[in-house]
Amino acid sequence: MKVGFQAGYWGSGPPAKVEQRLHEAEALGVDSFWTAEAYGSDAFTPLAWWGARTSRIRLGTSVAQISARTPTATAMAALTLDHLSGGRVMLGLGASGPQVVEGWYGQPYPRPLERTREYVEILRSVWERREPVTYEGRHYRLPHPGGTGLGKPLRSTVHPLRPDIPVLLGAEGPKNVALAAEIADGWIPLWFSPRSDAFYRDALHEGFTRPGARRGPEDFEVAAVCPIVEHDDVEVAARRIKPMIALYAGGMGAKDANFHTEVFARMGWGEVCAEIQGLYLAGRKEAAVEAVPTAMVEDVALVGPVDKICEEIARAWRPTCVTTMILAGWPRSEARGRILEAVRG
Template sequence: MSRELKLGLNAGYWGSDPPADGTDRVLEAERLGIDSVWSAEAYGSDAFTPLAWWGSQTSRIRLGTAIAQISARTPAATAMAALTMDRLSEGRFVLGLGASGPQVVEGWYGAEFAKPLARTREFVEIVRRVIAREAPVSFEGEHYRLPLQGGTGLAKPLKSILKPQRPDLPIFIAAEGPRNIAQTAEIADGWIAMLYAPSFDWYYRERLAEGFARDGARGSDETFEVACTIPVALGDDVERAIDELRPFYALYFGGMGAKGKGRNFHADVARRMGYERQIDEIQELFLAGRKAEAAAALPAQLVDDMSLVGPKDRIRDRLDQWRETRVDTLLALADAPTLRVLADLF
């Protein structure tokens, strides 16, 4: 059964400078009636500030972080940012969280990466308690404790001064591994997916169903939203469009993490799809500094499965395939002209 498919814009994170067309793209997305705009962070620009800037210039479009890294802020600081964003935007904010990877968590934040699922579960619980503002917040977990025990001895549970726009502000979680996806379905309001392929939709439905079936699961298949980031390359020549996206996938599969299973979570997605031999080769090439060769080694079918490439009519047909998946919202990595074409197709 086909789903209603919404269109969003993933503005990503900045490089060495803010993108020259960043605000123009968001304003165009608002004008076109696109559902949402999302910002990200790595180890440069943060995820919240661009949304606040764009939110001040828009009135309708949803504003989401895809993703805010849980090691970048304490749960209380993250909840404060979410409360503030939701009040400023009058209920348009979606808090998207993610554990990131060991290179960023340990190298940039100087924090432990171990047990990301347990840390995420505790983090989300504290954030929910702060935002709900039902009582002063106390929490005793393995990774987070409020208030601090010891110290000056003056700590006490506190309740947010700011009242929430929505006590049930939606929290989405970025996840790629099977256990992480199942936990996301259990504790979150939505899943920020990436490297998703319609041909592998059955696998993700099974992982989500596992989470929905757990005791105390927050939502269900009817209430849960899947928002999926998708690169887009328009062009009459399909092969050339695929080539445009090869460096993007080479970076994620080959360069984000160390060599080997479990060392690069993005690469493990493609391995689960049956591309283990090719991914091993891509990692070898990329980590040896041979990035162009790594990109060239990417199977065209893999790039095509996870993207929207080619002329407008072909993308229209591909969108029909996406409507058969569990995805609710496609978050396009696209410029303003491409957004206009996509908005017409949607």
């Protein structure tokens, strides 16, 4: 199993100590570095800025939202950064949710799987550069069929360094996970629980066995984001992650359209999620955070003393379908080496 490090979302400004931690991560042989976007900072600019300070570590978006950019714009950003980094880019993509897509980007959300499939097909057409790009889909058409009528098929002026930049899909539901296994080079789970491994393996198998599937389980990357807080006190560590879980399970989406809530419900936390969501949507955010049980945190995160974390990695995480653990957090220096070695096995 490989190790990744995630800078995550920005708050009101850039997260602290990213450059220092990234320097340490590369020196320790960490395999990959990842950035994210929601409706504040974007994923590509920080990846380029911080990635310029590195020479070996792979650079990934976890994830870039497909509604934020046209497929050709995303293809341009990825191929540009791939050139500048010497072929180290991994393009993580996600459909996001209706609140962000329609509220922030002003784009329609329905049929996200179909939109994702078309999006990825256009990306690959740009990178392969075999001919000017044309596309006739339900959601994307190149050239645009209306307007002035002067649009014409174009081919990228830049020859991609790699005509096959890895694409990973951020996905939570079984249909999205199966789509990732069918058309992508990897899958980025959010709120992955080792207890759900069999469920996800079944979804991946569904995608791998579809006609024309791009890869099989032997060469498919599963890069799971895993929050980590290393601290001698489990409760203190868990409290640092509870606000994030409360936000995702309670406030990230509408009452009847929250994909993160569905993930936790499949783990058996349905009633707890209903309580968290009710409190969060009523404006009682602190109470929603208090309603998150520590056991719920431990299902999806690594919290507590270094011995506990290393034991859980070996016992619970390493036997799963995960091939890369993206650590959303940076352990203390005295524990860092042990945790990284526990992941690598």
